[in-house]
Amino acid sequence: xxxxxxxxxxxxxxxxxxxxxxxxxxxxxxxxxxxxxxxxxxxxxxxxxxxxxxxxxxxxxxxxxxxxxxxxxxxxxxxxxxxxxxxxxxxxxxxxxxxxxxxxxxxxxxxxxxxxxxxxxxxxxxxxxxxxxxxxxxxxxxxxxxxxxxxxxxxxxxxxxxxxxxxxxxxxxxxxxxxxxxxxxxxxxxxxxxxxxxxxxxxxxxxxxxxxxxxxxxxxxxxxxxxxxxxxxxxxxxxxxxxxxxxx
Numbered sequence: 001x002x003x004x005x006x007x008x009x010x011x012x013x014x015x016x017x018x019x020x021x022x023x024x025x026x027x028x029x030x031x032x033x034x035x036x037x038x039x040x041x042x043x044x045x046x047x048x049x050x051x052x053x054x055x056x057x058x059x060x061x062x063x064x065x066x067x068x069x070x071x072x073x074x075x076x077x078x079x080x081x082x083x084x085x086x087x088x089x090x091x092x093x094x095x096x097x098x099x100x101x102x103x104x105x106x107x108x109x110x111x112x113x114x115x116x117x118x119x120x121x122x123x124x125x126x127x128x129x130x131x132x133x134x135x136x137x138x139x140x141x142x143x144x145x146x147x148x149x150x151x152x153x154x155x156x157x158x159x160x161x162x163x164x165x166x167x168x169x170x171x172x173x174x175x176x177x178x179x180x181x182x183x184x185x186x187x188x189x190x191x192x193x194x195x196x197x198x199x200x201x202x203x204x205x206x207x208x209x210x211x212x213x214x215x216x217x218x219x220x221x222x223x224x225x226x227x228x229x230x231x232x233x234x235x236x237x238x239x240x241x242x243x244x245x246x247x248x
Contacts, residue, residue: 009201009204009217012204012217013204013215013217016215016217016220016223016225017039017041017225019057019220019223020223020225021039023057023058023059023223024054024055024056024057024058024223024225025053025054025055025056025058026044026048026051026054026055027039027223027225029054030042041208041226042208042226043208043209043211043213043226043227043228044213044225044226044227044228045228045230046181046183046227046228046229046230047230049183049222049224049227052222055222055223055224056221056222056223057220057221057223060220060221061221068218069098069100069101069102069107069109070101070202070218071185071186071200071202071218072088072090072101072109072186073101073102073103073107074186074200074201074202075178075179075180075186075187075188075189075200076088076101076107076142076144076165076178076189077200078188078189078191078198078200079165079177079178079189079190079191079192080191080192080193081142081163081165081177081192082142082165084102084106084107085106085140086107086108086140086141086142086163087108087109087110087138087139087140087141087142088101088107088108088109088110088141088142088144089110089111089112089131089134089135089138089141089142089143089144090109090110090111090112090144090145091111091112091113091114091143091144091145091146091149091150091153092111092112092113092114092117093113093114093116093117093118094111094113094117094118095111095113095127096109096111110131110134110135110138111131112131112132112134112135112143112145112153112158113127113128113131113132114128114149114152114153115128115149115152115153115155115156116152128156132153132156132158135158136158136159141161141163142163142164142165143160143161143163143164143165144164144165144167144178145164145165145166145167146166146167146168147166147168147172150164150166164177165177165178165189166178167180168180169181169182169229170229170230170231170233171231173197173231173233173246173247173248174248176190176197177189177190178190179197179246181229183224183227184203184214184216184224184227185216185219186200187199187200187203187214188200188203188246191240191241191245193240193241194238194239194240194241194245196238196245196246196247197245197246197247198238198241198243198245198246199214199243199245199246202216202217202218202219203215203216203217203218204217205235205244205246206235207235208226208228211228211232212228212229212232212233212234212235212246213226213227213228214226214227214228214229215227231248233246233247233248234246234247234248
């Protein structure tokens with residue numbers, strides 16, 4: 001199934017594919033094992049990413065790559081429930097040195113420390129309470145959290161507003177607002193206008209045979225090409241938008 005992505009996205013996909021089979025150990029080894037003249041695209045099980053070094057291009061720095069704020073901004077913009085004028089409060093176990101996630105210092109970003117965050121018990125002010133207070137004082141807050149984090153915040157007595165984006169992985173595809181996995185990062189979001197999960201511009205999704213696979217076009221280190229989630233995901237046209245969307 002050919003997806004109607006822009007020509008620019010297709011070119012990025014082709015460039016990344018060439019890089020993978022020329023310089024990335026995992027894909028080079030798979031090609032050699034297949035014994036074919038040209039590489040043949042095949043789904044890569046998500047579990048294979050546990051051997052992370054095999055997805056790093058030969059000669060590249062093996063230092064862990066931190067998530068880019070751009071990934072998050074692209075994802076939230078898809079949801080139709082977030083604007084650059086909002087203040088995003090991201091529930092995380094630790095603070096991040098990020099103030100804005102959008103272009104030209106737009107999209108203010110704050111961390112709301114998770115209820116189980118590791119904090120200094122001798123501190124005069126609990127940083128969890130401080131970040132929660134900032135959230136409750138904000139005029140335009142949008143909260144991003146997974147269901148367990150939300151439940152824990154409520155147990156701590158943090159008043160949760162009505163603008164909440166639920167973060168989840170493929171297991172939660174039917175309920176989530178923002179699609180994220182540890183291995184692939186932010187992938188897409190559910191649009192209000194159609195109720196389906198769409199993929200952000202920095203990610204390619206397509207069918208290889210009957211398997212839906214994902215490629216991070218905006219990341220070369222590690223190179224993540226044709227990654228298949230453990231949970232089967234369907235890809236089909238969206239009647240409201242000129243692109244395919246995901247369903248369980």
